[in-house]
Amino acid sequence: MDADAGSHVDVLIIGAGPAGLMMANWMSRCGVKTRIVDKRGTKIFNGQADGLQCRTLEIFDSFSFGHRAWLESNHMLEICLWNPDPKTGVLIRGDRIPDTIPNISRFQQVVLHQGRIERFFLDAIRENSIKTGCNGKVGSRDAEIKVEHGVLPTSFEFDESVAEDEDAYPITIQLRHLTEEEATPPQKATMANGQGIQDGIFRSNLSSDDTEDSINLSNSIAEKAGRTEAVKAKYMLGADGARSWVRQQLGFQLEGESTDYIWGVLDIIPITDFPDIRMRCAIHSESSGSVMVIPRENKLVRLYIQLTTTNVDDGSGGKKFDRSTITPETIIASAQRIMQPYKIEYRYLDWWTAYQIGQRVGNSFSLKERVFLGGDNCHTHSPKAGQGMNVSMQDAYNLGWKVASVVKGHAKRPILKTYQSERRRIAQDLIEFDHRFSRLFSGRPAKDVMDEEGISMDVFKDAFEKGNMFASGIAVDYGASIIVAKGGSGKDQGDGTDVLGDEQLRVESSEGLATGLEVGKRMPSFKVLNQADARPWHFQELLKSTGSWRVVVFAGNIRDPAQKKRLDTLGDKLGSEGSFLRWCTPTEARYDSVIELLSCHSAPRQETTIFDFPEVFRPWDEREGWDYGKIHVDDESYHEGHGQAYKNYGIDPTRGCSVILRPDQYISWIGEMDDYESMNSFFQGFMLDQRARANAKPAVANGASKK
Ligand code: FAD
CATH class of the missing domain: 3.40.30.20 (Phenol hydroxylase, C-terminal dimerisation domain)
Incomplete structure (x- = not known):
């Protein structure tokens, strides 16, 4: 293997999902020298997260690409709550509430798949990094911040003795350029209704503006495959998802619920007689579980089903859930049971997954305000309130301008402490919200007021309405600090650091x-x-x-x-x-x-x-x-x-x-x-x-x- 000469950057970003791209986007606006690497060979093309809260749309609008998301997405205006008729047990629409609380924002919640959102970021990063001259001369292609795909970090060193020296590069990372084969995760190809189905990273239905990138990427990965290089950075963001390598290097832990819920997710064009299929619905069946219906763009509908039934021995006398038994057929079969007497089936399946998540928060979000964690690598929770991608992007939205202003010599380093004090609290609130909501969503509906084990549908509706304020992202309220002049202790709840300043x-x-x-x-x-x-x-x-x-x-x-x-x-x-x-x-x-x-x-x-x-x-x-x-x-x-x-x-x-x-x-x-x-x-x-x-x-x- 060749060993390339080391390079120096102000900011290195590991992971080009929503959190990493938001960070790169800030750097491109602010003209900061930046590299962003991702071990995957391509961006996401479909599947995964889809909900965009109104606060996220406000943020996109502030970066001048909100209109793209607004136009391409499906707008969700109403939530229908379906539950069994107390007398007959037959599913009925029990209530309707607005999907977004009226007048809290000039936007309402919409859905659009993660791949399109990544596309908007990539276009914005390209345009702005050239304009501001991040990595080269203003206006030249050399200035562009490009996501480097198929690149894996292999070692991390941190020189703590220079952590407070503004001009120092305390971080050293070894990067290995992967072959295309190494950079392409194996596909979970499944036959469903006669189709070979992708599990998220499938390239057959590329949008036209993804095609060119995809071809260029293949070439660039092949060119560099096998090389290693050392990169020195002033600041680093680990945005490498739930199984984070960066978090491991820092020795930080995710803390919280050990229960890992399993979610089956199906993106289909449904053929159904269910009248509210184009509304967001929470459907509680009498005894077959619950399904969340999310109407999507291009006639798609996403079904979320929490799978809780244990079906194999866990080796110690108990039972556990075997994820390998989940297929699109098992997910749709669950939906059919829950939604009866209505019928639902599909001829077209766009994407599906079954994924497991615990409700956990990172015990620390930063190492000496030089290396930061953001996104799924410091909070994990269920997908049903559409929070994962939004909160992940908002972590980096909070961090990006702070890092840029310190790198550019405008602000003092202590403002970086407010990243953890502000965002860790949001992550904790999110987990609490998710915990409450999961229980209400997954529980069996109460038969009557005497049924204490069942979930009262009035309580569920109340929680949904209150949760909507939290889920909109508008409720975020940062505590007192050097940059928020209000009453309060000004202490980071994690490590007790004072963030009030002089x-x-x-x-x-x-x-x-x-x-x-x-x-x-x-x-x-x-x-x-x-x-x-x-x-x-x-x-x-x-x-x-x-x-x-x-x-x-x-x-x-x-x-x-x-x-x-x-x-x-x-x-x-x-x-x-x-x-x-x-x-x-x-x-x-x-x-x-x-x-x-x-x-x-x-x-x-x-x-x-x-x-x-x-x-x-x-x-x-x-x-x-x-x-x-x-x-x-x-x-x-x-x-x-x-x-x-x-x-x-x-x-x-x-x-x-x-x-x-x-x-x-x-x-x-x-x-x-x-x-x-x-x-x-x-x-x-x-x-x-x-x-x-x-x-x-x-x-x-x-x-x-x-x-
Ligand atoms: P990610 O989107 O996970 O991005 C992390 C990036 O880092 C990836 O591109 C990855 O390739 C890269 N990476 C990882 N390790 C390394 C490494 N060592 N070196 C270099 N690069 C690395 N949310 C919902 O709201 N609804 C859903 O239905 C839903 N479905 C999901 C299905 C799946 C299979 C997954 C994985 C997630 C799903 N999510 C869903 C969660 C949602 O996608 C995340 O909350 C959101 O993407 C978090 O963004 P992120 O940038 O923090 O992490």
């Missing part, structure tokens, strides 16, 4: 100034109008995931002279040479490229212009003039009504307030509109002073920052 710099939020907003939660969205051209925008559409922090000044009624004066004073401070906008930003960059300044006022649009705002609110560019995209107004639109943003955010329309948003749209701080000092202290808590860095090298003129 006591002198801590600031408090005044949540009463915006009663519709909650510090720690994501910014909700209502329509506002652009001041310059009257176009309505959902507020979230202004919050693209670019890696920038945002100060949003709800300027109130700027026609009121006292309020206008407050705005002007704030403008002077923000526009001054010593402003945090400037000291947080590298001297060569535009002053709002690290912290963007957005505003929304409540005076009548037609009586106001952008020139009523201090200059700092409308950045000037020598070639392009004023930036018209930063100032908005809460007013009536011509065609889309009035968003009532101030009312919905609970902000006083005269006095206003200011809000600091993290690059992932979570609310960090709420305060008085003109409380510049608190904003400055907040950023001092974790941002690096770029003037100090610039003193070490000659300053580059900032042509775009000032008129």
Whole structure:
């Protein structure tokens, strides 16, 4: 074998499933030198996870590919709850509830297979890494972050002595390039209804935009097969799924329920007389178990069945479930028993699987804030609430911007501690939710109120409705930390680390100034109008995931002279040479490229212009003039009504307030509109002073920052 010269990267990602791709996507936006490797020979083409929660769609939209998922997916609007009629025992539709709680997001839950989602990521990563120049010159193909398939890490070394040195590469990984044969997992080919059926990694029905990649990949794997190389990295994300190699190297454990539930999953085009087959359904039969129906894109329907019957000796006098006995026929036979008197069969089977999962959470998510775990390798649970892929992507969504801002020298390393303190708690909540929900889903329906062992369908419906808020991803509420200014212990529940940062710099939020907003939660969205051209925008559409922090000044009624004066004073401070906008930003960059300044006022649009705002609110560019995209107004639109943003955010329309948003749209701080000092202290808590860095090298003129 050849030994290639070692290479140095800022970020190495192991695993190119949803979590790894989300991380690579962030790196591509932020222009960070990155490699991403996966032992599999190809991406996923069908099967596995399919549900996209509304929060995930908001995130996709912030990366500008939400519309692709929205268009291609099947939209699920209603859940039908089917259970036995208490008198006759015959299956009836007992209730209906909305699939997504109305008005919690501008999106509703949809389903689309994981392969398409990976495709959207790959396209975005390619386009952005070339644009930002991640791995080479801006605009050149060499700059592209490409998923390297058929690559297996074989050893891991970590030099703890340099873990706190920002310039060091403490991680060394040996990589082996596999042959195509090694990189192709064996297919569980099964004959079902006369078809040879794939178990997930099947290439016959490629989407047209997957075909070219697939051909190129084969060639590139063959070219490098057998080589080894050493890679040195500053940071690493293990996103290598439930059986994680990275987790093993770190010696971390998954802790929790030892019971491993087995799920049979079937993607079919059903032929049936069941009236709600195009609705999401939870069907509890009297005594044959339960099935979850998920209507999918392209006429497909997914059936989830939890298989609990033990059928072989476990070798110690007990019984266990033998997974090898599961076939598409056994899964559909279970569905037929549960759904009778309705009939269901299929001629077309797209994918099937039977997979086993425990309800477990990793005991640690990070080694010295240099190596991180994310996705299935630090939480496993059942698939029925469609959480796995969403929570996995959201782990990396939480981590990506933090790592990028540290690598780029914008933020101090302690912000990385908030990854574990924020995401481990979410994983624990998820497991608890899953535990509760699994019991209710799998249990036999109660025959009457005296039947204590059975599950009451009212309790099930109540749990489903409450669970929907959690499952939407909107309920995520990050605790107090160096980047979330709110009350709370600020301790990581795992290792007890303090994530509050320097006591002198801590600031408090005044949540009463915006009663519709909650510090720690994501910014909700209502329509506002652009001041310059009257176009309505959902507020979230202004919050693209670019890696920038945002100060949003709800300027109130700027026609009121006292309020206008407050705005002007704030403008002077923000526009001054010593402003945090400037000291947080590298001297060569535009002053709002690290912290963007957005505003929304409540005076009548037609009586106001952008020139009523201090200059700092409308950045000037020598070639392009004023930036018209930063100032908005809460007013009536011509065609889309009035968003009532101030009312919905609970902000006083005269006095206003200011809000600091993290690059992932979570609310960090709420305060008085003109409380510049608190904003400055907040950023001092974790941002690096770029003037100090610039003193070490000659300053580059900032042509775009000032008129
Ligand atoms: P994964 O998607 O597992 O991605 C991990 C990646 O790492 C893979 O590409 C893998 O090839 C790569 N990898 C693994 N080990 C190494 C290594 N040593 N070196 C390099 N690369 C490595 N969820 C649902 O919601 N509904 C479902 O029906 C459903 N069905 C599933 C069926 C199966 C067979 C599986 C495996 C998962 C299923 N899931 C389902 C779960 C869902 O797919 C995951 O929650 C989600 O994909 C997690 O994303 P991830 O990126 O963390 O991990």
